[in-house]
Amino acid sequence: MNSPSEIDKYTRTALFRKKLDGKAVRCELCPHNCIIHQEKTGICKVRINHQGELFTTTYGNPCSLSIDPIEKKPLFHFLPGIDIFSMATAGCNFRCLNCQNYRISQTTPDQIQHYDLTPENAVQQALLNNTKSIAFTYTEPTVFYEYMLETAKIAHQKGIKIVIVSNGYINKEPLLELSKYIDAANIDLKCFDDKIYRQLTGGSLQPVLDTLITLKERKVWLEITNLLIPEYSESKEKIEKLCKWLMENGFEETPLHFSRFFPTYKLTSISPTTASTLIAAKEIAENSGLKYVYIGNLPGLHGENTICPHCKKMLIERRAYEIMKNIISDGLCGFCGELIAGIWQ
Ligand code: SF4
Structure with missing residues (x-):
């Protein structure tokens, strides 16, 4: 791994930016749409305006590389049982109070050790x-968009599946471009309440709902995670509202994962979610x-x-991330022949 400070060589011109008067730049990658002045960064801290041009500092310098079971993402209806090569760089465009990976998400590539790894x-x-799939995960892949996009393009040419x-x-435009190269996604729908979304994450609800709809329209295999945090x-x-919205918008067959919260980061005084909840x-x-819930x-x-x-x-x-038994055959229930939504082979 490389030392934290060796970062300049990874800097690349950022996509989705607009030059403004006075050498300011607007980053149009995510709904924060940060207006960034010279030598400043956006909210994610990994896109910087240098002399009136916008750069990303996350290209080719992942801080985490690992091989995981696909069930860990979680993706339960997408090639069950496979291992997936998983990667992340530092940075995030959210500030979740409960972030499990805050040590890598709430920092910048120049502050932590990283690998030197081109997309190729x-x-x-x-x-x-021996993994035929790559996941962009652990931190928020949007903030290493250029690196992710290039890696996904090359991977797809070699028949490797891509997961986010x-x-x-x-934002919709970068998502549409990216979705050409994504096979599956698990999207965190944190809470069906905009006020809580802002409080908990620093983002807002509607853009996430828009992303779900776009991915569905683009026929990316989709699963949704909703972490149930007491008091939030x-x-x-909120659960009823979330389910109602999913049903009204055609997500009946999209797997929904309710996930148990454990105290972490800035929410250490909140108890874990109860089994009954x-x-x-x-x-x-x-x-x-x-x-599929x-x-x-x-x-x-x-x-x-x-x-x-x-x-x-x-x-x-399933037991933890292990498949004990699978009797889905050609996408059909092994008992009654019902079509089970998913990508099974
Ligand atoms: S990607 Fe970063 S710089 Fe760009 S709009 Fe989002 S938070 Fe701001």
Whole structure:
């Protein structure tokens, strides 16, 4: 790994920017649309205006590289059981009070150790590790957009699948370009309340909903995660609103993962989500018509198994990130033949 300060060589001109009067630049990558003055950075701290031009500082310098089961993303209806080459750079456009990865998300590439990895070499690493897929994950991939896009283009040429795990806070134009090269996405829908969204993340709700719709329209395989944080996002009313919106907008077959909160970062005084809250959320979602609803981060509850929405029999048994049994065949329920939404092979 390289030392924290060796960062200049990774700097690249940023995409999606507009020059303004007085050498200011507007970054149009995410809905913050930061107006950035000379030698200043945007909210994400990894896009900088240098002499009137906008640069990204996250190109080719990932701070995290790992191989994960795809179930960890979580993606439960996309090639179950595969390993995925996972990568991230420093930075994020959110400031989540509960960030589990704040040590890498709330910093900049020049402040932490990083690898020197071109997009070509990232793809090579995935292949050398016998993984036929790459995930941009751990931090927010939007803030390393140029690096992600180039890596995804090269990977796709070699038949490698591309996954993003994202907060969904990205403008439509960059998302449309990126979606040409994405096969699957897990989007964090943090809470169905704009005021709480702003308080919890520093972002807002509507752009995330817009991203869900765009990805669906672009036929990217989509799963959604909703972390239930006591005092913030776990109320029955918010869960009902979220499910209602999903149903009204055609997400009936999109897997929804309710995830258990554990105290972390700036929310250490809040208790973990109770099992009863997670079970109640699952019931609300299923009663509203969503077909595939999961409970994550709570072992022993069996909330991670895939159940046929028609005959109600178990099709995929999961323990943590391991597949114990899978009787989906050609995308159909092994018992009743119901079509199970997903990308299975
Ligand atoms: S990507 Fe960064 S600089 Fe660009 S608008 Fe978003 S927060 Fe601001």
